[in-house]
Amino acid sequence: MKRAELVSQIRAKGTYLCVGLDTDPVKIPEFLHHENDPVFEFNKAIIDATLPYCVGYKINTAFYEAQGLKGWESMEKTVNYIPGSHFRIADAKRGDIGNTSTHYANAFLKVLPFDAITIAPYMGEDSVKPFLQFDGKWAIVLGLTSNPGAADFELKELNGGERVYENVIRTVAGWGSTDSLMFVVGATQADEFINLRRIAPNHFFLVPGVGAQGGSLAEISKKAMNGDVGILVNSSREIIFASSGKDFAEAAGLKAKGYAEEMKNYLDI
């Protein structure tokens, strides 16, 4: 999906919500367990219920890989079920030497129909560039993450005063355009957003960590939006596990609707 289409979807629907399909099989409602593929049945119902309130879905590959072959199959079925009107993110945190990254890029952006994949930047330019070779596809590179471990390396200060994550965002921004690169910035890092917009004024940020991890939607929206909206805010557990009963999909839809209604207030439309 190209940037212009993503922005127009956001404006048309009045939402920049991304629903995270962190589908942990042990949290799926009991009554789905007799299905042949409970993970896919769960995801299908969640997608059907949340489609009007979001512009994208983020599939956290770890939850699928933990189920082995069966999990990989559930993931394939899920990404193929999401309609092309919605932005499909593989939250896979890949990145390796160039030759290997090329294979990861093929895996997610060609073999599977994802629009984007999250990338760990540690190994530098040749580990990121293979993900930038596909028209209308995106690399979403880790900038400043939402977890406590962000303090260990990302927030360390480099010689000259710049912090590691600032240097990462500034450097990586030079490797691709705002049509193929986004950055992950955790919602728990709201204090950093104004500074971040100085470094990368025009890029989209994928913002996880709202909800279960504690970030505030109002604060992020105020500090991080740019002229093209420029943020996709992800919520996973809080939406998809809103209820563990027969009404799980309806409850997820309501939660997503709540986010979308709040977002409408922050959008200048």
Next chain:
Amino acid sequence: MKRAELVSQIRAKGTYLCVGLDTDPVKIPEFLHHENDPVFEFNKAIIDATLPYCVGYKINTAFYEAQGLKGWESMEKTVNYIPGSHFRIADAKRGDIGNTSTHYANAFLKVLPFDAITIAPYMGEDSVKPFLQFDGKWAIVLGLTSNPGAADFELKELNGGERVYENVIRTVAGWGSTDSLMFVVGATQADEFINLRRIAPNHFFLVPGVGAQGGSLAEISKKAMNGDVGILVNSSREIIFASSGKDFAEAAGLKAKGYAEEMKNYLDI
């Protein structure tokens, strides 16, 4: 596999070679293409031919994921085919927030019978620790990689003079023991090994980049060994694609044997 067993395998066999199964389907000999699972048939023959000359195998997950579901199946069959006498590494470069890393750890160290998985350190402590919770299993954390991109962030200097990769190795070393943590250090970084042994004298290093990427086995062995040998040297393409003919397995065996014979000279046995 516990450290004592790994060290005793190395000493008994006189080799610290790890064979990298970067099995690119387009490079598999023509005559295997009619097989139901050419990747697995290729790997099986390579494993049979190289078993006496190596102590481990490293499966580069990207090459399997690029084949979708079928590739994941080939990977499962391959890791199950490698005998328990050999150290089995998932070269997967994973790492995410704690909750997600726990699922990756289960995927590779419990669901699949890998002994170790490679980890990207960018997201810090809670992204690494879930991989350290299994007795006799290992996290192999990226320290200084073999690719040109290593210069972009890993070699940057932090405030105070330490470089990023040095800080990563020193910090991560505090999160686990030398029985559960190794570091990736590229063979092309031979100049750094003496310095690295000051920071992490007792850890095992997984050293890729010998062969196709140009690192020297003699130099690495001299600079990086410790009292427990302390290095696993990986070669992938140079061994597994030594011949593209009917003799591909035999040629791989000969190449691995050549490495093992050279290694015997560097081992004090």
